[in-house]
Amino acid sequence: MFRRVRLVILAENTPKDLADSISYYCKLAGIPIYIYKGSSIELGRVCGKPFPVSALGIRDPGDSNILELVSMELG
Numbered sequence: 001m002f003r004r005v006r007l008v009i010l011a012e013n014t015p016k017d018l019a020d021s022i023s024y025y026c027k028l029a030g031i032p033i034y035i036y037k038g039s040s041i042e043l044g045r046v047c048g049k050p051f052p053v054s055a056l057g058i059r060d061p062g063d064s065n066i067l068e069l070v071s072m073e074l075g
Contacts, residue, residue, distance in 0.1 A: 005057035
């Protein structure tokens with residue numbers, strides 16, 4: 001079953017060319033982007049991963065209220 005990405009989160013230090021490409025396609029698809037105020041290493045730790053995470057997509061927020069929090073901050 002296909003689930004559309006509802007939010008993209010980018011680390012603040014994501015390489016510019018990658019961030020530009022992701023931003024372009026998100027704009028085309030109407031997907032909001034949130035810039036995490038931290039490095040990819042910190043974003044990885046927040047996600048519980050032992051490696052850097054430069055970009056991630058939220059398809060199903062589960063029980064969290066991340067989409068509400070980001071929409072309040074973005075807008």
